[in-house]
Amino acid sequence: MTRILMKGNEAIAEAAIRAGAIYYFAYPITPQNEVGEYMARRLPEVGGVFVQAESEVAVGNMLFGAVASGKRVFTSSSSPGISLMQEAISYMAGARLPVVLINIMRGGPGLGGILPSQADYFQSTKGGGHGDYRVLVLAPSTLQEAVDLTMLAFHLADKYCNPTMVLADGMIGQMMEPVEFPENYVEEPVPPKDWATTGCQGRAPIIIKSLALDPVVLEKNNLVLAEKYKLMKRDEIRFEAYKINPKNRILVVSYGTMARICQTVIDELEQENISVGLLRPITLFPFPAKEILAEAIKPNIESVLTVEMSMGQMVEDVEWAVKDKKPVEFYGRTGGIVPTPEEVKDYIMKILAKETPAVKSWNG
Amino acid sequence: MTRILMKGNEAIAEAAIRAGAIYYFAYPITPQNEVGEYMARRLPEVGGVFVQAESEVAVGNMLFGAVASGKRVFTSSSSPGISLMQEAISYMAGARLPVVLINIMRGGPGLGGILPSQADYFQSTKGGGHGDYRVLVLAPSTLQEAVDLTMLAFHLADKYCNPTMVLADGMIGQMMEPVEFPENYVEEPVPPKDWATTGCQGRAPIIIKSLALDPVVLEKNNLVLAEKYKLMKRDEIRFEAYKINPKNRILVVSYGTMARICQTVIDELEQENISVGLLRPITLFPFPAKEILAEAIKPNIESVLTVEMSMGQMVEDVEWAVKDKKPVEFYGRTGGIVPTPEEVKDYIMKILAKETPAVKSWNG
Amino acid sequence: MTGQYEVTFAGFGGQGVMVAGQLLAYSGIEEGKNAVWIPSYGPEMRGGTAYCTVVISDKRIGSPIINSPRAVCIFNPPSYEKFVPRVKTGGLAIVNSSLITLTTERTDINEIRIPANDLAIEAGNVKATNVAMLGAFIGASGVVGYDTVKRILEAKMGKKKSVLDINMRVLEQGFQFAGEAMRKGSRV
Amino acid sequence: MTGQYEVTFAGFGGQGVMVAGQLLAYSGIEEGKNAVWIPSYGPEMRGGTAYCTVVISDKRIGSPIINSPRAVCIFNPPSYEKFVPRVKTGGLAIVNSSLITLTTERTDINEIRIPANDLAIEAGNVKATNVAMLGAFIGASGVVGYDTVKRILEAKMGKKKSVLDINMRVLEQGFQFAGEAMRKGSRV
Amino acid sequence: MNESTHAIFTRPQSFRDVVTHYCPGCTHGVIHRLVAEVLDEFGIRGRTVGVAPVGCGVFIYNYFQTDFLEAPHGRAPALATGLKRVSPELIVFTYQGDGDLASIGTAEIIHAANRGEKFTTIFVNNAIYGMTGGQMAPTTMPGQITTTSPRGRNVEECGYPIRMAELLSTLRTPAYIERVAVHTPQNIVRAKKAIRKAFQYQIDGKCFSLVEVLSTCPTNWGLTPNESLNWLEKTMQPYYPLGVFKTPDAEEQK
C-alpha cells in the first residue's frame, strides 16, 4: 500500500469508487466541488456514470431511482444542498434503500459561509425530514478515516438497507493528507438485494414505495425501521478513546476535525501533567451514549466537555448520555470559525478552575 | 363571543386572518387542504393575497420574499411539504424573519399516510435544515387552542423575529369543534419592523441576507440567534398541568391531541383511585424541561411516561429533562394510528405493575 | 342526555354520512353542549367506506378517538359488518334497511332498522337518506332535541325551500319511526 | 528536521501559493513524513488574498489549524501585513521583495527578502515565482531536502520540459539565495 | 356464447385482477389499459419498471404486473433518470399527473427532457389536482372553478394554463412528444398509437419520449363521466391542441 497525498474530497471520491460505487449524482456546491470534478475525470475510466443534476432536489430523487436498482450509488453535497434532499431522504428511509450521502458541512444557517462547521449534527442524526426514521451517520476525523468510513458507509448501507451519511466538515474536504487505499478490499457479505427493481421476469413484481394509507401497514413498516435502529445501536457503535485513563480529570467528547484539535490540546496538557481523555464518537447515530456514560462516571472525572463547531448540538446527546452524573460543559465556535487548540485549552483550564459560565450554549 | 362549530383547518385559517395575516402562500396537501380552500374564499373579502405556488420549495421562498416586506404572512402544509421548505426555513432563521408555518402532521416517513401523527417533532424542534438555528414551536391540543396559538404564533414571530411553527396532527386539522374568536383582539406591542425592505427612500439601504463569508460576522449572527433562543427559554415556555398533585404516582408528558387522550385516561384512572398527572408542553421549543423535572422529582412519582404518536421523539427531550432522576417510560403508536385511551390506560397499569419492557422505543 | 354520548355514522361516500354527523354536532352546540366531529378523512378513501364520529358532552371532551361508540348509524352493508361489532353494550344501531339485509348475533344492543333510502326516495330525493337516518337516531337516543335539529336544518338548508321541505319531512318520519320502535322494542 | 513544522504561503490568487504549498507537502510525504496541506478555500476568495498552510511532522498530526506557524512565505503586500505578525518567535519569513517594500518591526524572527518575481521573469516565466519562493523556504528551513523537491518537481511538471527547466532553475536560485542569507544572517 | 367463441378484447396480461380505486368514469383507467396493452404487445413487461407519481395515479403499481417505484410528488423523472442511467437495459416509464409534472415537478421533467434521458413519460393532464380534492393546477382552464379558484381561474392573477407539450418541444435535444386525448373511441385508438411509438423510441434507445394525454376528472369537475368527456372536448381540446409536437427523426434545425 502506498501513501498518496490527496485532497479530502478527492480521497472520498476515490474511496467510493474502490467500494464499487461508480454511480454518482450531484450538484455543485462549495466546499465539496472536487468530489464531482474528480468523478467527472475518473468515472469514464471505470465504466461509471456521473449525472450532474439540475438541483439537489433532483439529486436526492435520482439517487432514489438509481439505488432501487440495487447498485451502489451516492452523492456529495454541503449543508444547504443536504437540506434540499430531506424529502427524498425521508422517502428512501421509508422505502429502506441503502443510499450513501456525503455532507461536507459549511457554516449556516442559510447561505451562511463556506468555511468548516459541524452545525448539521441535528439535521443528520435526528432526521431533517418528516416522519419516524433515522440515518446512520459516520464522522471521520482524518483523511484516512474519511477513506475508510466512506467505504464502510456503502457496506453498512447495504447491511441495513438504510440511508447512510458521511458527515465531515469543510476542512476534511479541503485539506490534503496522505491516504492509503486497501489493496484487496473484501467486505463481509451483505444481504442479497432481492428487493431491487430489476424487471419482474420470472418473479413476482417488486414495488418500492413508502405510501401506506392503512396505518396498520405503515406502523408495521415503522416498527421494522425501529428494529433496524436497535440493531445498529447494538452492533455498529464506533468511537475512538484517546488517552483515556483513570487519571483523566476531564472527559472531552468531540468528533471530526474538532476531535483532532482536542487531541493536540490533550497532548499539550499531558506535558503539563494535566490528564484529559477524549472519547470521539465515530458513529453519530447510533450514538455511543453508554460508552460516554461509562467514562463519565469514573471517579476522577470532574466534568465532561463537549467541543463542537456549532452553537451546541451534539452536547444535547452528551447530556442525555451523562444523565447528570457529572456536569456537562460545552465549548463551541460557529459559522466557520474553527476553535484553536489555544482556545480549547484555555476553556479546559477554566473548567478546572471552576470559572465556566453557569449556562452553556443555547440549551442553557 | 359566540361559539362556532368549525373544522380545525378552517379555524386556523380564520385565526390567522384575525391576527392580521392576510398573505398566504401554499401548495395543496392532505390533511390541511381546507386551510387553502378557506383562504381562497375569504381573502378577497379582506383584501388579502393567496398565491398557490408551484411547489413547497417555492412556497418557502415566497414567504421569504413576502415576510421581508414586514407584513404578516404564513403557509400551511403537511409533513412532506414541510421537508421541502427546510432550506428556506434555515435561510429565514438566519435572516431573522418572522414567518409563521402551520404543519398539520401526517404519518411518515416518505409519502407515508394521511392520518394523524406526531413524527415531525425532531424536524421542527431540532431544525430539519442546516446550520445553527431553532424554530419556535407551538402545539395545540384543542381547536380553541389551535385558534389561540395560531394568533399567538404571529405575535411571537414578530417579537423574536424568528420562524414560528404551529405543529398539530391531522386530527386537529380535520375534526370540528366549537371555537370562539376574541372580539377585540389586541396584542402587546412588537418591535418596529425597521428591518423590512420597503424601498430605501430617505434611509440607508437595507439588505436581508444570510451570507457572511467572514466567519467572524457569521458567528456574530449565530450568537444573536442563540441570545434569542435563551430569551425564549426564559420567557416563552408554555405548558398545561392537568390534575397534577402530590398524590400522582405517574407523570404523563404528552402534547397535542395525544394529550387529550391522556386526559381521558387520567379521568378514568381517577375514578379508580389511581392518581396520574399530565404535563402537556405547549411550546415544544423552548421545551419545558425544568418544569418537567420539577414534577418528576416529587416523591410520589414512580415514573414519567411520555406518550406520542411517533416511534419516540419528544421522549428524548423528556429523558434529557428528567436526567435519570426517575425512570422514563414511553408509549407510542405511529404511522397514523392514534393510541386509544384503552391502550394508554393498559400501559399505565403495566408501568404500575412494573411490567413494561426494559427497552423503550428506538432509543433503547 | 347527561354525560358523554358518541355516535358513528358510516356508509358509502356520497350517502351524506359526513353531513348527518355535522348536523348533529351543530345541534349539540346549539343546545350549549360541547361537540366534536371527526371524519375518516382524505379523498384517498374514495370508493370505500366513509364514516365520521360525533361526541356530544356536557363537559370538556377529552379523547376525540372513540373505538366503541354508544351508537352507530349504518348506511350500507360493508359498514354494518365493520361497525356493529364496535357498539358499546347497551348501545344503539340505526340501520338503513333499504340497502342492508345483514343481521347481527349481538343481543346486547338495540337495533332499529329503518328503510331510509325508501323514505327519502318517496319524499322526492334520495339524497335525504342521511336526514332520515339522523331523525331516527335522535328519535331513538334523545341526544339532542327534535326542535333543535329542525332549527339547524333550517339554518343550513334554508336556501332552497324545496330541498328543506323534503328534509324536514324525512327528519320527522325518521324521528317518529324510531320513537315508536323504541317504545315497542325492549331495551336491553 | 524533527518534531512538527508549519509554514503558511500567502499571496494574490494566481501567484501560485497553493501549488507551492502542495509541492512542499508532496516532498514531505516523499520523505516518509506526515503532511497536511490546508487551503484558504473557495473561489469566493477570488481577488483577495489566497493562502495555505502546510504542516510536516514525524508524528501523527493533531490540529490542522495553525494560528502561529513557524514560517511564512509572503508573496504580496497585503499578506505581509496579515501574516508576518503571526509567525512564532524564532520563526522565519520568506518575503517576495519584488513586490513588497513593507518592513516589520519584529526582531524576533528571521526575514529573508528575495526578489522572487524578478528571478522568475528573468528565468523566462513569471509563473515560476512560487517555486523561487519554495526554493528559498527550503534553503532557509531545511524542512525537506532539496533533492526531494527536485524529484517532486520532475514528477509533477515533467510533462513540459521547458516549463520544468525554468522551475528547476529558479528553485535552485531561491535555494542558494536563502542558504547564503541564512549563513550570513544572524539567527535569532 | 358457445364453445367456439373466442375473446377479441380482454383485460391486458400486464394488468392484475384488481379493481382500481379510481372514481367511476375517470379516464385514468383507460390510459392505464393502453399502457398495459403496449407492454403486452412489445412483450417487455418483465424488463419494465414504472415510476408512479403522487396523485390519483399513485396506486398504478397495484394494477400492473411490473416492477414499480413510487416517487415523491413531481420527482418521477429524476427517479427514472437515476434508474435508467444505472440500468440502461430496463424499459422505464413515468406516469404523472398535471400537478405532479407541470407544477411541482417542472424542473425535473424539463431537465430530463433536455438531457435526453431515454425513458418514457405518460403525462395525464386533467386540468386539476384530483387526489387532493380538486385544487387549481397550472393546467386549469381560464374561468374553471376549483376549490382554490372558487370564482374561476383568473388569468390576470394566475396566468394562463401551461402547455407542457409545447414547452418541452422547444428544447433542442431530440425527443418524441405528442398530445392525445381519450374522450372518444377514435382518440383512444390514437392515444394508444402514440404510447406505442413513445415506447418504441425508448426500446430503440433513441430519445426521451412523452405523451400528454388529456383526461377527465368527473369528481372534481363536478360533472358526470359522459359530461366530462364533452367538457374535455369543448373546453380543453381547443386550448391543448392534439398532435405530434416533436420527433427525433425530424430534428429541429434551430
Added chain:
Amino acid sequence: MNESTHAIFTRPQSFRDVVTHYCPGCTHGVIHRLVAEVLDEFGIRGRTVGVAPVGCGVFIYNYFQTDFLEAPHGRAPALATGLKRVSPELIVFTYQGDGDLASIGTAEIIHAANRGEKFTTIFVNNAIYGMTGGQMAPTTMPGQITTTSPRGRNVEECGYPIRMAELLSTLRTPAYIERVAVHTPQNIVRAKKAIRKAFQYQIDGKCFSLVEVLSTCPTNWGLTPNESLNWLEKTMQPYYPLGVFKTPDAEEQK
C-alpha cells in the same frame, strides 16, 4: 481638464463607492452598471428592492444603493413573487445567473413567468457555474470544457444547451422577453435599452419582464477578458440568437 469641463459619463448614483469582487474583465460588472443607470434614469432607486441570486452575482447588494434580499440558490423568482404580491407599490427585480435560473431555479422562473408576476428578471447567461469554480451549466456549449465536463460537453449524455428566452416565450401569459449581449459597445447600448424596457413594463404594471444577457466568465473559460468577448460572439451568440422574443403588446393568438 479645467473648471468648466463637465462629466458626461460617471458611475451611476445607484452605485456605491465599492470595488466589486468580480474577476478582471467579467461582464457582470457591465450589467450591474446598466441596471443602476436605469434605476437612476427612472428615479426609482428608493422604491426598488432587488433580489440577489446565489452565484457570482450574490454580492450585488454591496454595490447598489437599494434595498436587497438574498435568495437561496435559484429561488429569487419565488422571493420576488412573495414581495411584489404583498407590496405591489415596489419595483422588484431579480438578478440571476444561468446555474441559478436555468438549472436549480427552473420551476420558479417558469411559474413566475406563467403567473405573470409583475417583476423584472435580469438573467446573466455565461454558460457556466462561475462562483463554484467552473462546472458545466445547462447552458454550457456543446464541446465546452468545464471542470465537470473535462472532455467537453457531450450532447449525447447531457443534451443540448437550454435556451431560456425561447422556452419562456412559449408561455401564453403576456410577458416581455428579450435576449441581449454585452460583448461590444453596440450590444451594451442595446442591452441597456432592453433593461430599460423591462423596467418600464413593470412600472406600468403590465407584465413579467426578463432580459437574458449573454455575459463572459474569463476565469472559468480560461480566456483573457478580450478573448472572452470574442468567444461569446463566435460560440454563444449563434446558438443564443439576440432579439425580442415576446412582448405583451403583440400578444400571441395561440
Added chain:
Amino acid sequence: MPGIIIDKGYCKGCELCVKACPQQILSMSKEITNRGYFSAQMHDPSRCIGCQICALVCPDAAITVVTHGQRYVLYDY
C-alpha cells in the same frame, strides 16, 4: 355471433359504454353491486356487432368482447 361480457366486479356504473355503444344496446341495471354501483348490462345481445367500442372506452377494463369470426381491427400501427 359477437357479444360482450361485463364483469360486475369491475364495473363502476360510469355509463361511458352505454353512451358509446353504436348499437345502443347497453343500459344501466337497477341492481346495486357490492361496491355500491349500478352496473352496466346489455339489453339486446342479438344486435351486438362486436365493434369493441364499449370495451375501448371502459375505464375499468370490465368488458370482454368475444366473437366467432374475424377480429375487428382497432389499432393499425
Added chain:
Amino acid sequence: MPGIIIDKGYCKGCELCVKACPQQILSMSKEITNRGYFSAQMHDPSRCIGCQICALVCPDAAITVVTHGQRYVLYDY
C-alpha cells in the same frame, strides 16, 4: 477638449477599454495597484474624442468621461 479619468482604485487591468477605444489611446501601465493589478492609462490624451466607449465597456465603472461641449448620445430610447 474631451477626456477621461481612470480611477485606479476601481481598475482591474482587464484591458477591455484598451481594445475598445477607437482612437487606440489607452494602454496598460506598468505600475501595480494595491490590489495587484496593472491599471489602464491614457497615453495620448490629446486624441480623445469623448466617445465614451471605454467607459461603456469598463466592467468596473472605473472611467469617467468629461467634456466641454455637447453630450454624445449613447442611448436613444
